[in-house]
Amino acid sequence: xxxxxxxxxxxxxxxxxxxxxxxxxxxxxxxxxxxxxxxxxxxxxxxxxxxxxxxxxxxxxxxxxxxxxxxxxxxxxxxxxxxxxxxxxxxxxxxxxxxxxxxxxxxxxxxxxxxxxxxxxxxxxxxxxxxxxxxxxxxxxxxxxxxxxxxxxxxxxxxxxxxxxxxxxxxxxxxxxxxxxxxxxxxxxxxxxxxxxxxxxxxxxxxxxxxxxxxxxxxxxxxxxxxxxxxxxxxxxxxxxxxxxxxxxxxxxxxxxxxxxxxxxxxxxxxxxxxxxxxxxxxxxxxxxxxxxxxxxxxxxxxxxxxxxxxxxxxxxxxxxxxxxxxxxxxxxxxxxxxxxxxxxxxxxxxxxxxxxxxxxxxxxxxxxxxxxxxxxxxxxxxxxxxxxxxxxxxxxxxxxxxxxxxxxxxxxxxxxxxxxxxxxx
Numbered sequence: 001x002x003x004x005x006x007x008x009x010x011x012x013x014x015x016x017x018x019x020x021x022x023x024x025x026x027x028x029x030x031x032x033x034x035x036x037x038x039x040x041x042x043x044x045x046x047x048x049x050x051x052x053x054x055x056x057x058x059x060x061x062x063x064x065x066x067x068x069x070x071x072x073x074x075x076x077x078x079x080x081x082x083x084x085x086x087x088x089x090x091x092x093x094x095x096x097x098x099x100x101x102x103x104x105x106x107x108x109x110x111x112x113x114x115x116x117x118x119x120x121x122x123x124x125x126x127x128x129x130x131x132x133x134x135x136x137x138x139x140x141x142x143x144x145x146x147x148x149x150x151x152x153x154x155x156x157x158x159x160x161x162x163x164x165x166x167x168x169x170x171x172x173x174x175x176x177x178x179x180x181x182x183x184x185x186x187x188x189x190x191x192x193x194x195x196x197x198x199x200x201x202x203x204x205x206x207x208x209x210x211x212x213x214x215x216x217x218x219x220x221x222x223x224x225x226x227x228x229x230x231x232x233x234x235x236x237x238x239x240x241x242x243x244x245x246x247x248x249x250x251x252x253x254x255x256x257x258x259x260x261x262x263x264x265x266x267x268x269x270x271x272x273x274x275x276x277x278x279x280x281x282x283x284x285x286x287x288x289x290x291x292x293x294x295x296x297x298x299x300x301x302x303x304x305x306x307x308x309x310x311x312x313x314x315x316x317x318x319x320x321x322x323x324x325x326x327x328x329x330x331x332x333x334x335x336x337x338x339x340x341x342x343x344x345x346x347x348x349x350x351x352x353x354x355x356x357x358x359x360x361x362x363x364x365x366x367x368x369x370x371x372x373x374x375x376x377x378x379x380x381x382x383x384x385x386x387x388x389x390x391x392x393x394x395x396x397x398x399x400x401x402x403x404x405x406x407x408x409x410x411x412x413x414x415x416x417x418x419x420x421x422x423x424x425x426x
Contacts, residue, residue: 009139009334009412009413009416010136010138010139011132011133011136011139011140011412012132012408012409012412013136014132014135014136015128015132015405015408015409016405018128018131018132018408019401019404019405022124022127022128022404022408023124023400023401023404025045025049025123025124025127026120026121026123026124026400026404027097027400028045028097029042029045029115029120029123029124030097030098030099030115030120031097031098031099031100031101032099032101033086033087033099033101033113033114033115033120034084034085034086034101034103034113035085035086035087035088035103035105035106035111035113036085036150036151036152036153036154036156036157037063037064037085037106037150037151037154037156037157037160038064038085038103039064039084039085039150039151040064042064042084042123042148043059043064043065043066043084043148043150045123046066046068046082046084046123046126046127046148047059047066047068047148049127049130049131050066050068050127050130050146051068053068053070053130053131053134053135054070054134055068055069055070055130055134055146056068056069056070056071058169058170061161061164061165061166061169062149062150062151062157062159062160062161062162062163062164062166063150063151063160063164064084064150064151065147065148065149065150065157065160065161065164065166066146066147066148067145067146067147067148067166067170068130068144068145068146069143069144069145069146069170069171070130070133070134070143070144070146071143072133072137072140072141072142072143072144073141073142074141074142075140075141075142075143075418075419076142076143076173076174076175076418076419077142077143077144077145077171077172077173077174078142078143078144078145078173078174078175078177078415078418078419079145079147079173079175079176079177079355080126080129080130080144080145080146080147080177080178080411080415081126081147081148081149081176081177081178081352081355082119082122082123082125082126082146082147082148082149082178083119083122083148083149083150083152083153083157083352084119084122084123084148084149084150084152085119085150085151085152085153085154085157086099086113086114086115086116086117086119086120086153087113087114087115087116087117087153087392088103088105088111088112088113089112089113089114089116089392089393089394090112090114090394091112091114091116091394092394092395093394093395093396093397095397099112099113099114099115101113101114114394116391116392116393116394116396117153117391117392117396118180118181118182118370118391118396118398119152121181121370121398121403121404121407122179122180122181122407123148124404124407124408125179125404125407125408125411126146126148126411128404128407128408128411129146129408129411129412130144130146132408132412133412140415140419140420141419142418142419143171144415145170145171145173147161147355149161152350152351152352154312155200155312155313155314155349155351156312156351157351158351158352158354158355159351159354162354162355162358167358167359172359172361173359173361174361174362174418175320175323175361175362175363175364175418176352176355176356176359176361176362176363176364177327177363177364177365177411177414177415178350178352178363178364178365179365179366179367179368179407179410179411179414180348180350180365180366180367180368181367181368181369181370181391181398181403181407182346182348182367182368182369182370182391183369183370183371183376183385183388183389183390183391184367184368184369184370184371184376185369185371185373185376185377186369186370186371186372186373186376186398186399186401186402186403186406187339187368187369187373187402187403187405187406188339188340188341188368188369188406189331189335189339189340189341189366189367189368189369189406189410190340190341190342190343190366190367190368190369191319191324191327191328191342191343191364191365191366191367192319192324192342192343192344192345193319193321193324193325194318194319194321194345195277195316195317195318195319195345196317196318196319196343196345196346196365196366197314197316197317197345197346197347197348197349197350197352197353197365198249198275198276198277198314198316198345198346198347198348198349199275199276199277199279199282199313199314199315199316199349200273200274200275200312200313200314200349201273201274201282201286201310201312201313201314202271202272202273202274202310202311202312202313203271203272203273203274203289203308203309203310203311204269204270204271204307204308204309204311205230205269205270205271205272205293205306205307205308205309206267206268206269206306206307206309207223207226207227207230207267207268207269207270207293207296207297207302207306208223208266208267208297208302208303208304208305208306209221209222209223209224209226209264209265209266209267209268209300209302209303210266210303211263211264211265211266212263212264213262213263213264214261214262214263214264215262217264220264221300221301221302221303222264222300223257223264223265223266223267223268223300223302224257224258224264224265224268225300226268226296226297226300226302227255227257227268227270228255229296229299229300230270230292230293230296230297231252231255231270233292233296234250234252234272234289234292235250237250237285237288237289237292238250238285241284241285241288242281242284242285246277246278246281247276247277247278247281247345247347248274248275248276248277248281248282248285249273249274249275249276249347250272250273250274250285250289251272251273251274251275252270252271252272253271253272253273254269254270254271255268255269255270255271256268256269257269271311272289274286274289275347275349277316277345279316289308290308293306293308294306314349314350314351315351315353315354315357316353317349317350317352317353317363317365318353318357318363319363319364319365320356320362320363320364322362323362323363323364324364326417326418327364327366327414327417328340329417330413330414330416330417331410331413331414334409334413334416335409335413343367346367348391350365352365353365364414366410366414368403368406368407368410369403369406370398370399370403371388371398371399372399375388376388
């Protein structure tokens, strides 16, 4: 544990004593990950901890979402959000608490499951912060709203909670706050005003050919060749259709076709993901994808037009300017100067922004480093940072300390511009 961490805020006074229990909770959730919209065990653990701390708890919002309210006199309402779902990834970290879980995904397939994006850490952070607020009611006034959200990985969860009456059933907060563990020195805090994470569009493209014997390709229309040509041409969008001062990512993550080496199949399926930071660029990239897919199918003589199906969509997450400045000032007043820094927009995507945008309240999102500082510094010195396992990698694993306490600390400190004005009870 990093002894330089500052627990001087009265709400953080009990954090050191709480850490062993939070570590057990984190490793428990890590060892028992759940896919999107299947987070029943994790939701039960969160609800149990909130009830024990004295929160009013509502469960099953948007299927598995949990909301806890702690009313502590007059004052602002601050919403704190953590996501709960894991990914269909087979863990390769080798730690004692590694996941061995498998589950049935939405398409009926049995898949391995792993917390490869740190949402287990997010749950532990919010449980820790919520508990500390309950233990230190003399140090603040207002309402803490703890939201444990399902299905961030499929862009379903935030909207599912909203569609299930989140805005009608609960107080409108004065601010919405959230954070995410990422590669970076453990305990470092990074954020920015304005766009903080990218918009994302995932698409499934089904290409149609005419199957046949592998020895007689002239009698077929080969969707494998069609798909291969399409994938290569799609890579020219960013290099040839997006200006150097703009930014976009087009990634083909899956290409499936056929089942036997001497059989030309009837169709091929491509799944791809697009990241953009500007709506005009987004529209241009999506239009280019449609143009290329249809043109390659026509060039191959496809018997029917391709099918392009949207899979999910993430909007830009945009940090409110005034609220961001207040959070950053609070961070800089609390943490050492070398731990708080400004980042560029991250190419990762989030549905966190739906809460603030659709509730029409300011929202702020930031990142907390989760990499062992010595490992990170060594990788940086050797220009090997890109070799550190990132989120969604089978080897992704935040170092528990000081990541655990840093995230709890950041979540509490970020609320102080709103709750600190009511910190003295009359």
